[in-house]
Amino acid sequence: xxxxxxxxxxxxxIAEKIKxxxxxxxxxxxxxxxxxxxxxxxxxxxxxxxxKYRLQRYKKDEASPECAVIIAELSCKDEEFIDLERxxxxxxxxxxxxxxxTPQNNDREIFALYAYAINELERIGKISFKLFLLKTxxxxxxxxxxxxxxxFGYPTCVIARSNKNISIKDINHIKRV
Numbered sequence: 001x002x003x004x005x006x007x008x009x010x011x012x013x014i015a016e017k018i019k020x021x022x023x024x025x026x027x028x029x030x031x032x033x034x035x036x037x038x039x040x041x042x043x044x045x046x047x048x049x050x051x052k053y054r055l056q057r058y059k060k061d062e063a064s065p066e067c068a069v070i071i072a073e074l075s076c077k078d079e080e081f082i083d084l085e086r087x088x089x090x091x092x093x094x095x096x097x098x099x100x101x102t103p104q105n106n107d108r109e110i111f112a113l114y115a116y117a118i119n120e121l122e123r124i125g126k127i128s129f130k131l132f133l134l135k136t137x138x139x140x141x142x143x144x145x146x147x148x149x150x151x152f153g154y155p156t157c158v159i160a161r162s163n164k165n166i167s168i169k170d171i172n173h174i175k176r177v
Contacts, residue, residue, distance in 0.1 A: 002131060003075040004158045005169075006036025009047030011055070015068035015171050022163035029107065030114045031084070031132050033159040034166060036072060038133070042147050044069055046155055048174060049144025056143070067174035073167045074158045076130035082121070084114075084134040085156075093117050132159040 010018070023034035037046040047069045055065055082089070093113065096102075102113050122128055135154035138147045147155070160166050 001075060002078055002081040003073060004036075004131070004133075005039040005071065005073055006158045007039070007043045007047035008034065008036050008070040008072065009049070009051030009054075010068055010070065011051070012066040012068045012173055015070055015173075018070065019168060019171060023160070023166060025161055025163065028111070028159065029136060030111060030134055031118065031159045031161075032111075032115070033132070033161045034163075035136070036074060036158045036160070038156040038158050040155065042144075043155075044071075044172070045144055045146055046138055049139030049147065051174075052143040053139045069172045069174060070168055071170040071172065073169055074131055074160050074165055075167070076165050079127055080130040082118075082129050082132055084132050089117070089121075130161055130165045132161075133157070134159060 025033050028035060037043040037050075048067060051067045051069075055067075084090075096117055097113055100109075100113065102109050104110070118129060118132075134157055136157045138144055138149055138155050141147070141149070
């Protein structure tokens with residue numbers, strides 16, 4: 001069994017909705033699923049930074065924009081887990097990106113590239129992955145000033161494809177951000 005702990009930043013209203021109904025696990029930057037910052041020294045601050053970024057960009061008109069950080073345990077069987085930072089996967093992705101001439105600044109095409117590579121691995125291995133590890137860009141410094149991207153590198157996310165693999169342990173309401 002593979003188990004990770006992670007944080008997810010959102011609004012208080014949405015956190016309560018998630019607690020009741022579960023995450024919407026469609027879409028995503030690289031892989032379809034619910035994204036959590038892997039437990040680390042600054043993982044709660046990364047979640048708050050992500051909340052700030054999303055609020056600034058998408059939810060300016062939300063009636064109740066208070067921040068909440070969901071702490072969850074993410075787990076699956078060993079064979080249902082894949083680390084997308086493994087060199088063999090990165091090499092496979094690089095070859096695919098070259099053969100498909102995927103531009104690095106087109107989010108839709110990058111998402112499609114990851115989806116294709118993962119689907120191929122699932123088809124070949126006759127498995128359905130439930131959890132992924134992937135380094136993703138942190139929130140901009142304006143939203144998460146303590147995270148020093150050039151020193152720490154990209155932080156790792158745990159991505160869950162299904163609510164069955166997510167167990168909410170706590171919801172922290174953040175008063176001032």
